[in-house]
Amino acid sequence: xxxxxxxxxxxxxxxxxxxxxxxxxxxxxxxxxxxxxxxxxxxxxxxxxxxxxxxxxxxxxxxxxxxxxxxxxxxxxxxxxxxxxxxxxxxxxxxxxxxxxxxxxxxxxxxxxxxxxxxxxxxxxxxxxxxxxxxxxxxxxxxxxxxxxxxxxxxxxxxxxxxxxxxxxxxxxxxxxxxxxxxxxxxxxxxxxxxxxxxxxxxxxxxxxxxxxxxxxxxxxxxxxxxxxxxxxxxxxxxxxxxxxxxxxxxxxxxxxxxxxxxxxxxxxxxxxxxxxxxxxxxxxxxxxxxxxxxxxxxxxxxxxxxxxxxxxxxxxxxxxxxxxxxxxxxxxxxxxxxxxxxxxxxxxxxxxxxxxxxxx
Numbered sequence: 238x239x240x241x242x243x244x245x246x247x248x249x250x251x252x253x254x255x256x257x258x259x260x261x262x263x264x265x266x267x268x269x270x271x272x273x274x275x276x277x278x279x280x281x282x283x284x285x286x287x288x289x290x291x292x293x294x295x296x297x298x299x300x301x302x303x304x305x306x307x308x309x310x311x312x313x314x315x316x317x318x319x320x321x322x323x324x325x326x327x328x329x330x331x332x333x334x335x336x337x338x339x340x341x342x343x344x345x346x347x348x349x350x351x352x353x354x355x356x357x358x359x360x361x362x363x364x365x366x367x368x369x370x371x372x373x374x375x376x377x378x379x380x381x382x383x384x385x386x387x388x389x390x391x392x393x394x395x396x397x398x399x400x401x402x403x404x405x406x407x408x409x410x411x412x413x414x415x416x417x418x419x420x421x422x423x424x425x426x427x428x429x430x431x432x433x434x435x436x437x438x439x440x441x442x443x444x445x446x447x448x449x450x451x452x453x454x455x456x457x458x459x460x461x462x463x464x465x466x467x468x469x470x471x472x473x474x475x476x477x478x479x480x481x482x483x484x485x486x487x488x489x490x491x492x493x494x495x496x497x498x499x500x501x502x503x504x505x506x507x508x509x510x511x512x513x514x515x516x517x518x519x520x521x522x523x524x525x526x527x528x529x530x531x532x533x534x535x536x537x538x539x540x541x542x543x544x545x546x547x548x549x550x551x552x553x554x555x556x557x558x559x560x561x562x563x564x565x566x567x568x569x570x571x572x573x574x575x576x577x578x579x580x581x582x583x584x585x586x587x588x589x590x591x592x593x594x595x596x597x598x
Contacts, residue, residue, distance in 0.1 A: 241326070242339040249313045249340055256305035257298060264297045265290050281373050289373075292366035295359045296485070302351060303522040304553045306344055310530035311548060313340075318535055333596070337531050344527040351520030356489045364486045389501065390470050393418050398433070406435035406474040411444065413467070426451050428465070441469045471501065484512035492516070507574055511567040514578030522556065525582055529589035532596045556585055 269276075269290070276286055317323040326336060386398040386408075399410025411433040417423040430444035444465040451458040476498060484492060492513050499506045529552065560581040567577025 241331075245313065245317070245336070246339050246343060248316070249309050249343065252309035252312050253305045256308045257301055260301040260304060261294060261297050264301070265293070268293070279373055285369060285373055289366055289369045292362045292369070295354070295362040296366070299351070299355055299359050299519075302347065302520075303526050303556070304550070306347065306523050307526035307530045307552060310340065310527045311534045314531050315534040323535060333532065333535055333593075336535075337528075340527055340531060341524065344524045348521045348523045351523060352517055355516050355520055360486055360488045360491075364482075367483070367486060388472050390472060393421065396470065396472065401474075403474060406437070408433040413444075424452060428467070430465070435474050440473070442467050471498075484509065484516075489513070489516065505570065507570040508568040510574035511564055511577050514575050515564070518578040518582055519560075521582055522585075525586050525589055526552065526556075529585060529592060532589070532593040535596055556581055559584065 269286075314323065317326075323336070327333070386396075386401060388396045388398075390396050393416045395414045395416075397412045397414075398408045401408045409432050411428075411430045413428040413430075414424055415426040417425050427450045428444060429448045429450075431446035432444070434443050434445060435441075436443060444467055445463070447462040447465045449460045449462065449465065451460075482491075482495075487495060492509065496506050496509045496513060499509060533548070563572065563577050563580045566572045567574050572580070
């Protein structure tokens with residue numbers, strides 16, 4: 238069986254690679270035509286545009302691997318069935334389960350490799366791609382966390398910032414409020430400052446033009462300072478910059494740390510948890526689409542490869558629609574984030590198993 242396994246696997250791999258290359262070229266050409274006006278308006282050089290799309294390719298591959306593998310599963314199995322090769326294998330005692338084994342094993346390996354690819358390679362490339370887009374094309378610019386920032390630094394301290402200049406690492410119109418540890422509704426101290434400056438050497442903050450109010454036993458004490466060092470907060474200029482990053486720009490560790498910071502600040506993190514778990518769940522769609530596709534195309538049909546291609550696109554389309562709908566519920570907190578990320582995989586895995594059980598073996 239080893240020679241047959243190699244024969245089947247070779248067809249599957251070649252078809253997958255061909256599909257990925259074709260889809261990547263189509264994706265790049267369509268995106269380039271869509272953004273051609275922006276490139277011309279910004280007078281972008283050819284080298285910059287080329288670099289932009291080089292960094293774009295990993296994201297395209299991430300999205301197109303499930304489509305390519307499903308298409309390959311349908312084409313490979315459908316071709317063997319059309320030319321009666323699959324019938325000959327079954328007649329010699331090779332079951333459909335045995336036929337599927339090398340393809341499922343390969344797709345599982347690809348899924349595991351995609352977990353690393355999606356978690357580290359793609360975010361790194363996306364970060365560089367979006368940096369080019371923001372610098373040269375003024376695309377994907379997020380005005381987040383620069384105006385009216387509110388941060389819960391600790392359980393008893395809240396920091397508010399009117400505006401933050403991430404080039405100068407300077408905050409303006411700053412208010413720092415400390416609450417009683419035993420009664421968080423009671424303010425024990427408050428500092429209002431014109432500015433708050435970051436010292437990179439000591440990694441600490443200094444308030445400028447400060448009015449400090451201390452409340453003790455119903456009495457208020459007011460002090461004014463030209464400069465008041467307040468040491469290190471659970472907040473740095475880098476945190477502001479990270480708030481402007483998209484989940485696609487962050488790897489597993491960065492996104493996990495970002496979620497922890499948002500939780501500490503008291504923010505709703507359902508959306509970020511869905512994206513975090515989705516980074517791990519989505520790669521296993523590669524395995525599920527192969528499990529779904531092989532039994533479907535193992536039955537001999539007169540439809541031809543054109544219909545197989547249409548079926549592949551339709552299945553991936555419904556998968557993405559289901560994924561996006563479930564994400565919407567997860568983002569709103571209506572469904573557990575972990576379940577949201579895996580729900581599409583669970584449903585289509587069940588469909589694949591059902592499809593496998595009902596077809597002749």
